[in-house]
Amino acid sequence: MRMEDKKKGRRNMENLDLHFIHTYNRSVTFVRGEDVYLIDDQGKRYLDMGAGIAVSALGYSNKRFKDGLKRQVDDLIHVSNLYFNQPAIKASKYLSEASGMDRVFFTNSGTEAIEGALKLARKYAYLKNPNSGGEIIAMNHSFHGRSMGALSVTGTEHYRTPFEPLIGGVSFAEYNDLESVERLITPDTCGIILETVQGEGGIYPASEEFIKGVRSLCDSHHIAMILDEIQCGMGRTGTYFAYQHYGILPDIITSAKALGCGVPVGAFAAVEKFAKAMVPGDHGTTYGGNPLACQAVCQVFEAFEEEDILSHVKEMGNYLREKLSGLQRRFPEIITEVRGKGLLLGMEMACPNADIASKAMERGLVLLTAGGNVVRMAPPLVIQPEHVDQAVSILEEILAQQP
Ligand SMILES: Cc1ncc(COP(=O)(O)O)c(C=O)c1O
Incomplete structure (x- = not known):
């Protein structure tokens, strides 16, 4: 590179x-x-x-994934939802079968999947009673996205306040506290939304009692149980969807992130009873479910099956957890808890989590942070023991130098 080009590069860097x-x-x-x-x-x-952020489940070198996308670019990128397209037909079948849901609507992002899920819960309630108040119960410390509906059910006040008024009729319960949910149910409640594992809020898995309790509250009040699986779904915890650990089936789910492994795609999906509440004219999108995005979904599901990703996640999740617990034993005054499920793990820190993450970046290790004071790990699901060892040894070096 010539000297002036180098200088130009540096100047551009400063102005990025x-x-x-x-x-x-x-x-x-x-x-x-x-x-x-x-x-x-x-x-x-x-x-x-x-x-x-829990997206690139297949890592960056999966040949079948990339080749599938390249072929799709040559064949057809977009047609709109006025027509069927073959990848979408296949992707809807894969997602339905993997989730236990009957019908799927593809979106472009997680937040749009939440918008659709909320609309579906309200439409179902409206058909039962057009005067229904359409109230939603969400959880404190939840994160569901940044668009107005998703923000309205996000349980962090400082994200919401500057953008009020948001959609009305939302109240917040405590995660893993069933009584706090039950107290908020009124005749106008149409749905309860929660993450099966709270991600941004600090990596808190739902307790079995809580998830099953919410399921039975929704059954007895005939309201929608909406599980946000945008971060914890698509294999991240060792099953396709995290609720599959609990032996329950929600009414509506949302997915995104690893669903397209980097190609922007999300979905909401529902069991027939709820899905059929939406009819032509109720919802739509120009891009959502286009052939390129849905080819990504197909490639992801096929790679998961061929490469037995779910078993691998169980194995590697245990391995990573064991190693992080080892770190906690070595540095109990810095790491106060290790928690999570599969390859979605968090370490609660006694020192600033952002400080650890930035020291890790300096040493060539990308980490995430999460609420509370958590260092979060959500690696590609294809990581191997040597990668875990490398990450843990960099962390060990950082923690040993903490004042
Ligand atoms: C649980 C959960 N729901 C919803 C979203 C929003 O998804 P997106 O950023 O694709 O809109 C996120 C993003 O982090 C998430 O973690």
């Missing part, structure tokens, strides 16, 4: 944020992915224990 609305504090530009590593524009390699 110039034309963005400043909603993120970013410092690194990634240019390539290889296996479970990311490479930045300076050529530095990072072990990725975040997977683009």
Whole structure:
């Protein structure tokens, strides 16, 4: 590279944020992915224990996934929802079969999947009683997205307050506290929404008693049980969907993130009783479920089956958890708890989590943070023991140097 080009590159680096609305504090530009590593524009390699926030489940070098997308780009990228497309037909079957839901609606993101799920719960209640208040019960410390409906059911006040008025009729219960949910149910309640494992809120899995209790409350009040599986679903906990650990079936689910492994796609899906509440004209999207996005979904499901990803997640989840528990035993004054499910694990820290994450970045390790004071790990589901060992040894080095 010529000297003036280098200088120009440096100047551009300094101005990277110039034309963005400043909603993120970013410092690194990634240019390539290889296996479970990311490479930045300076050529530095990072072990990725975040997977683009629980998205890139297959890592960055899955040939079948990439080849499938390339073929689809050549065949057909978009047709609109005025027509069927073959990848969407196949993807809807795969998602229905994997989730136990009967019908699927594809969206472009997680937050849009939540919007659809909320609309479906309200439409079901409206058909039973057009004067229904359409009230929703959500959980404190939940995270469901940034669009108005999803934000309205997100249980963190400082995310919501600047954007009020949001959609009405939402009340918040305590996660894993069934009585607090029951107290909020009124004749106008149409649904209860929760994450099966709270992600952004700090990696809290639902207790069995809680999930089963919410299921039976929804049954007895004839309201929708909506499980947000956007972060904890699609194999992350060792089953396709996290509720499959509890032996219950929700009425409506949302999915996104790993559903397309990086190609933007989400979905809400429902059992027939609820799904049939929506009819033509009730909901729609221009891009949602287009051939390219749905080809990604098909490739993901086929890779999961061929590569037996779910068994691998169980094995690697146990391995990572064991290693993190080992770290906790070594640094009990810094790591106060290790919790989570499968390959969605969090360490509650006694020192600032962001400080650990930024020291890890310096050493070539990508970590996530989560609410409370949690260092979160949601790596590609294809990680191997040597990657876990590498991540843990970098963490060990950082923790040993903590004041
Ligand atoms: C549980 C959960 N729900 C919804 C969302 C929103 O998804 P998206 O960012 O694709 O809109 C997220 C994103 O982090 C999430 O973790």
